[in-house]
Amino acid sequence: MTIPVIRNYINGEWVTSQSTVVGDVWNPATGEKIARVPYGTKEDVGRAVEAAANAYPEWRKTPPLSRARYLFRLKEAFEEQFEEIARVLTTEQGKAIDESRGEVRRMIENVEHATGVTTMMTGYCLEDIAKGVDCSLQRQPMGVFAAIAPYNFPGMVPWWFLPYAIVTGNTFVLKPSEQVPMTQQKVFEIIDEIGLPEGVVNTVNGSRDVVNAILDHPGIAGVSFVGSTPTARYIYERCGATGKRVQALGGAKNIVAVTPDANIDAAMPSLITSFFGCSGQRCLSGSVLVPVGDVAGELIEKFVQSAKAMKIGSGLDEATSMGPVVSRAHRERVLGYIEKGISEGAEMILDGRNYSNPDFPEGFFLGPTIFDHVTPEMTIAKEEIFGPVVSIVRAKNLDEVIDIINTRGFANAACIYTQNGATVREFKYRVKPAMIGVNIGIAAPMSFFPFGGSGDSMFGDLKGHGREIFQFFTNAKVVIERYF
Ligand code: NAD
Numbered sequence: 001m002t003i004p005v006i007r008n009y010i011n012g013e014w015v016t017s018q019s020t021v022v023g024d025v026w027n028p029a030t031g032e033k034i035a036r037v038p039y040g041t042k043e044d045v046g047r048a049v050e051a052a053a054n055a056y057p058e059w060r061k062t063p064p065l066s067r068a069r070y071l072f073r074l075k076e077a078f079e080e081q082f083e084e085i086a087r088v089l090t091t092e093q094g095k096a097i098d099e100s101r102g103e104v105r106r107m108i109e110n111v112e113h114a115t116g117v118t119t120m121m122t123g124y125c126l127e128d129i130a131k132g133v134d135c136s137l138q139r140q141p142m143g144v145f146a147a148i149a150p151y152n153f154p155g156m157v158p159w160w161f162l163p164y165a166i167v168t169g170n171t172f173v174l175k176p177s178e179q180v181p182m183t184q185q186k187v188f189e190i191i192d193e194i195g196l197p198e199g200v201v202n203t204v205n206g207s208r209d210v211v212n213a214i215l216d217h218p219g220i221a222g223v224s225f226v227g228s229t230p231t232a233r234y235i236y237e238r239c240g241a242t243g244k245r246v247q248a249l250g251g252a253k254n255i256v257a258v259t260p261d262a263n264i265d266a267a268m269p270s271l272i273t274s275f276f277g278c279s280g281q282r283c284l285s286g287s288v289l290v291p292v293g294d295v296a297g298e299l300i301e302k303f304v305q306s307a308k309a310m311k312i313g314s315g316l317d318e319a320t321s322m323g324p325v326v327s328r329a330h331r332e333r334v335l336g337y338i339e340k341g342i343s344e345g346a347e348m349i350l351d352g353r354n355y356s357n358p359d360f361p362e363g364f365f366l367g368p369t370i371f372d373h374v375t376p377e378m379t380i381a382k383e384e385i386f387g388p389v390v391s392i393v394r395a396k397n398l399d400e401v402i403d404i405i406n407t408r409g410f411a412n413a414a415c416i417y418t419q420n421g422a423t424v425r426e427f428k429y430r431v432k433p434a435m436i437g438v439n440i441g442i443a444a445p446m447s448f449f450p451f452g453g454s455g456d457s458m459f460g461d462l463k464g465h466g467r468e469i470f471q472f473f474t475n476a477k478v479v480i481e482r483y484f
Pocket of ligand 1: 148149150151152153157175176177178206207208211212226227228229231232234249250251252282283384386412451452453457
C-alpha cells in the first residue's frame, strides 16, 4: 500500500510543499502509519499569503449575501459527505465514530451560523449627534487572517474561524495540526468542488516553522489559535510584538463537582462521557472530580463501576465508547502522569496502565484510570494530563470547591451536578472559568455562543464563534458626517 502525502491547497490548487522535513500520521487504533505530512516552510506560507492577498480586493467587494451563498453550497456538500469526513477523522484521531459525527455536526453548525452575516456584520448609526451631524459605525474586513489548530478536534476547531473570516470578506490561511492533517485535506477537497474564487481559502501543512512564518508575516492581519497554554501564550505575545489581532485559546484542567443532592444515576452517563470521552483529550473534559461531603461513597462506587463497563477499542467500531489516545508519545506522557500520581501518594482505585486490546495490540490504548484522595497540590490535580485519568479531590462544602477551582491558572470550564438552585447561583457567580455546566459534564457552547475560557485558558478578549467572532474578523470604522 502506498502511503499518501498530504498536500497544501494554495490559490485553488493542490501543491506539494518543497520541504525536506516530513512527519508521519498514524492510525492510533492500529498503530499503523497512514500518511506523510511535509513540515512546510516560510516559502509555503509566503505563497499562501500572496494568493490570499491577491484574492482579497475582489472578495471584499463581493456582497456579503453572495459570499454567504458559497457557504450554503458548502453546507450541502458537507452534508453529502458527512459520514466520509467523520470516518477520516476517527481514523487519524482515534475518537469513537459517534463523537466524530458530533464533531462534523458542530463544524457544519458554524457554517450555518456564519451565513447570518447580513445581520451579524451590520453596524449602527445615530442622526444629529450634533446639529446636522450624523455618525455611523460600519464593519469592514481587514485582509488575510490565519488559524493554527490543535490535534484533538481536527474537523471542528478550524471551522470556529474559517467560515466567519471569509463570509465577512477576509481571505484565509489554515494550518492544521501536523498530527491530524487528513481531515482538513478531505474538507478542502470538498471546498475545491464548490467554486470559491481562487485564493480565498488556503491551507499550509506543517509544524513550528509554518506557525512562526505566519506570526512574522507582515501580510497577515490576525491570527486565531487553539492549542496548549504554553503555545497559546507564545502566539499571543508574538502577535502582540508584530502588531496582529489575536485570539489564543489554551489548555484546561476542568473541575466537575457533585453535591449530595445531585441525582447521581441520572448524572452518571454524562459524567463518564465528560471524563473519558475522546479519551480525556478535550479542552472541556472533566479532569478533577470533586465529591462534596457525604456524596463521595455512592458517587465513587458508581463512577468506578461505570468506567469499568466502558468498551475500549477502535473508534470505527460502533460499539466502542472510548478509543485510543492520539499517539505513542502521548500515551507515554499520560503514563508518566499516572506514575507521578502514585509517587505523590494518591490512591489508585482503577488502573488502566496495562490495558491492551486483543484486536489491535499495536494501538495506543489506555484504560480508564482513577485516583482517589488526591490533594489540590498534587501534580495530577494541577497539570493538564489530557488522557483518561481522573483525580478525585474530596471537598467538605461549596466554598472548598470554589477555592479549588479559583486557585489555579487554568480557567476553561467548570461543572456542577446539583438540584439546588441557590448552590448553582453561588457557583456560577463566583467561579473564574468562563464555560459553566449545570448537570452538564461538557459545557460546550454551540456555534451561536462564544467558545473560550479565561485565565491561562484564553489569551485575548474576543472568543471563538458566537456573535463576537464577527467583531474579531472586522474593523469598526466610525464615520462622522455633515453637509453644507
Ligand atoms: P499544541 O499547543 O501542541 O499545538 C497546537 C498547534 O500549535 C499545532 O498546530 C502545532 O503545530 C503548533 N505548535 C505546537 N508547539 C508549537 C511551538 N512551540 N511553536 C509554534 N507552534 C507550535 O496543542 P495540541 O497538543 O495540538 O492540542 C491539545 C491542546 O489544545 C490541549 O492543551 C487542549 O486543552 C488545547 N485545546 C484547547 C481548546 C480551547 O478551546 N481552549 C480546544 C481544543 C484544544
